[in-house]
Amino acid sequence: MKIVVTGGAGFIGSSIVDRLILNGEEVLVLDNLSTGRIEYLNQYAEFENVDIDSSNLKNIFLKFQPEAIIHCAAQISVKDSESDPIFDAKNNIISGLNLLKIAIDSNVRQILYLGTGGALYGEPKYLPCDEIHPINPISPYGLSKWTLERYMDLILPEPILKKVLRLGNVYGPRQDHTGASGVVAIFLSKMFLNNVVEIYGDGEQVRDFIFISDVVDAVEIALKSTSSFTVNISSGVGASVNEIFKILCTQTLYKDSPQFKSKISGDINRIILSNDKAKSYLDWAPKISLEEGLNKTSEWFKNNFSK
Template sequence: MSKKIIVTGGAGFIGSHLVDRLIGAGHRVLVIDDLSFGNKEYLNIAADFLLLDIRDEKLPVAVKDFSPDIIYHLAAQKNVRTSLERPSYDAQINILGALSVLEAALWAGAKKFIFLSSCGVYGEAKDLPTGEEAAEQPLSPYILNKLTFEKYLSILSNDKMDWLALRLSNVYGPRQDPHGEAGVIAIFLDNIRQGKTLYINGDGQQSRDYVYVGDVVDVLLLALEKGKGIYNIGTDTQTTLLALIKELEKVAAHSAKIEFRPTINGEVRHSRLTYQKAKKLFNWQPAHDLPAGLKLTYNWFKNKQ
């Protein structure tokens, strides 16, 4: 059955893919995005669009007027380094802005609120793969604020509205911005293709769990109908940065030039998530291994030029 759905950050990397799938499934979608990270080029023309910062005082009325069944909250300040340098700014968006969206959802009578959180809440996890019951130990204001909003969501939603927080591992794929700090795969693919140097913070042995954006969107759609609480979304596989570069060299058919730099504070050394809880509830598992996902991503970058 068709639903009315709001996607904050719906012109962004993950959000635009989600909106495309929601529109394709016959839902009516309102995208709220200030385009600070989003790209209007990726905005589905069949979606309603409101150019608005989530901190804007007009937000509650806009949400109320649309009267959504579901809200996906993806809009955020996404840069870890910015959160370390400007923690109050990060909190303004990732806590106060997010709270404004949550309050508006409750006021509008939304039935469900779906939030994209991060595997970073586990910090340097004691056990790999890491499950949802693991200790929470954020290493940056950005991650602290993700975790803080999870707590707000749990407390304020209570029995008034279903809520879901998906703790994502490192997401990659088409439409990811290769400029800036976020999205190492996008940055490295773009640089390899152009013959530019790849800069590695640390020794390159740090590892991540890389999940393809299409697989993330699959579970976001499944979450429309079921699920409440916190779920990990990853692949239960970890890849070191140096091993990732070798895979990128294969898919791009180019050798990479590498330069090592000092380690950055607030970055986790190793990350790998178990997704068994999501698999049990949603019957979901990632459909793309890393080589397959990298090939799709590289082809998108190549065709975009």
């Protein structure tokens, strides 16, 4: 299959591209390298260094003739979306709309969108949140990611399949440690450089952590489906930031105490996402336990960040 992967030089996108290439797919990566890294680009994928907002996108699509789009490109930081909601909205909504419009004008058969599960439902009314839980994003990031998801429903014509994976907190090798999100990557980079680890809030906030290879499995399965759907992709269990810190301390032999800072506005207290629908509808289930995933991630950071 000919597949365009937007954000294919980023953490999740590049891991997806690696799997697609392994499976013999023909892949074109569109990435402006704002947070993506050229060294994560698979050498067998075609690459255009382009913003998805570009007017040149149409020509690129005409030339490549993709059958599917996997849309990973986005501004991903809740904190940055609070300080610059206009940039967040331009990137996640307006640029995304440009992509949808070009998909409509071309022969694309399906669009697979990496939505957010963690920032979509707001402070939950019940746990775990399933896909019919009321939607109430409390950050500009959650709102912009949801808005494009909604636009997909509203403007994509019927023949184009709409596949939405609402992801939990994804972690694993290649996650950016320099941004304001990605707690595992940020902790590990500090731990291996022997720097102080900062925790925003009291650390008791609960997240649904899902390892990267489980997300890539879900994308691979979802691509093959012949219908439209929306599913959470999650572990189905929660872990607090303090628990993550503790496990990583053991794995990295880090001995210092964390420094607690004030809570980030727009950050929810507790989220766990039900993965029942993904299990029954896609026949997907997470395979990697939290300890195992953190261990694999620690190993990768050890090789990349040790002094």
